Amino acid sequence: MSENHEADNGRKNRSRTGMSRRTLLRGSVTTFGLAAGGVLFSAGSARALDIYNPFSAYQITGSWQEHLDRGSLGGIDYGMGVGTALPAAGAGVVTNIPYNGTGGHTVTITHSDGYRTQYMHLSEFLLPDGTSVGKGDIVGRSGGAAGAPGSGSSTGPHVHWHLITPGGTRVNPLNYLGGGGGGGLPKTATEQDGVPGPVMWRRTQNWLRIESGYTGPIDGIPGPNTYAALQRNMRDWGYTGPADGAPGPNTWAAVQRLAATHGYTGPIDGVMGPNSWRGFSRFINQDRWD
Template identity: 85%
Template sequence: MRETDGADDGRQVRPGIGLSRRTLLRGSVTTLGLAAGGVLFSGNSAQALDIYNPFSGYQLTGTWQDHLDDGSLGGLDYGMGVGTALPAAGAGVISNIPNNGTGGHTVTITHSDGYRTQYMHLSRFLLADGATVGKGGIVGYSGGAVGAPGSGSSTGPHVHWHLITPGGTRVNPLNYLGGGGGG
């Protein structure tokens, strides 16, 4: 008699694991989809979070590793002039944090499955807390000029960008986008 995963189609599972080969393959395909498609998947592969890199047209002036080497929790810096419109990487709900310590004015976009994108060193917020924004909608304006309101500890005009998982871990958005475009 074969051991099954409880489905009435009699699929065989690996003894002691309780997962069918189909379930294991489905998980692998979801993981590969992150790197290949530029779309971030939640635990349910039928529910995809559509985000992109809205700053790909700007020079990357600080890499993820640069930030880690400097003792921060990571992030990406894109050089741009003060007052540049900042598009939402994906649809979501806005939270503004004025004067967020070293990050200065910070906008957080909470996406449909709990992932959050965050932009720091803004010169100005555009949308109110709780407002919804569509993918590509403008959420604020870049800042970062030394000593200017909202710049935090910035050393020059730019935007700092990162992605936060539903569990609260800051991660490099480019690792989840697979080279997704924008800009």
């Protein structure tokens, strides 16, 4: 398998995940109104509901308004291949709902003070009910193929996402994006499962923005600009080739040298596999790249 193909597989974020158990977010949110920037006002003080958009790297195939226009209670559809790993939008506790009517297999994450995010049309549940997860942990795999078990009424592969208030009203999660008093990027589950995906690449792009002159979007979709910045940075790790945005074995061998400083013990052969990605992700998960 070529290195570029491995990167493509990473974009699809297919995961055999191993879960970390990061701390549940602290503080409570009782909403009385929404201000610009996703801050919810509560009892005279402002706090943020600590969620992010884990699907920003995917195309919206059904907007919130389009759902309302056809009589739905609302939701956002993101097109993605069956089996794509679904990160938690925020810390919370998992509840699985098999064959949830038209929504099919549904995973619910209950956040602080009763807010819930839901993902529908799953092909697979990965965690038992009651599991505590951190923001970015993988909670299931997407589905939606017409007629497949768990797809509900879906006619094509995608995930349906919405947020439910403590009072039980379904709302658009994009209106509630906060940051938990500082925000920052979520940690990547690649450190556990060894599968590169959008969160890992977003963190990588942010690291390269800080250190190596990357000026493109922090979108989790690596392209020539991301790879060229990576090659510039890898000169500190033995890479001597051009910064041409087309990584090959010499680029990835340098990445493995970096990964070796964070627990990677395999060969420096320029062939990135799960252990190489785990070591690299231990580096990229450092708080300074949030």
